[in-house]
Amino acid sequence: MLIPCPQCGPRDIREFTCKGHETHMKRPAPDAPPTAWDDHLHNRDNPAGPTRELWYHGAGCGAWLVVSRNTVTHAIAGATLAREGAR
Numbered sequence: 001m002l003i004p005c006p007q008c009g010p011r012d013i014r015e016f017t018c019k020g021h022e023t024h025m026k027r028p029a030p031d032a033p034p035t036a037w038d039d040h041l042h043n044r045d046n047p048a049g050p051t052r053e054l055w056y057h058g059a060g061c062g063a064w065l066v067v068s069r070n071t072v073t074h075a076i077a078g079a080t081l082a083r084e085g086a087r
């Protein structure tokens with residue numbers, strides 16, 4: 001399986017580490033109630049089908065990517081740099 005790194009091109013999935021759903025980037029406000037932080041840190045959806053995940057290219061350029069992947073077919077529709085999505 002290949003992941004299309006925007007900086008390196010298509011690379012083997014073994015060069016990357018999956019860090020979970022992209023919503024992990026959207027942290028609660030520092031003064032949010034503990035229940036909001038508990039939900040952010042411990043509760044995850046487990047979607048069947050298209051999803052967007054955070055991947056780290058640790059054996060490549062070191063970039064954080066948002067990868068669009070189907071969890072049923074494992075087909076990868078594309079990837080963007082995570083910092084571009086945060087703007």
Ligand SMILES: [Zn+2]
Binds near residue numbers: 005007
């Ligand atoms: Zn890369």
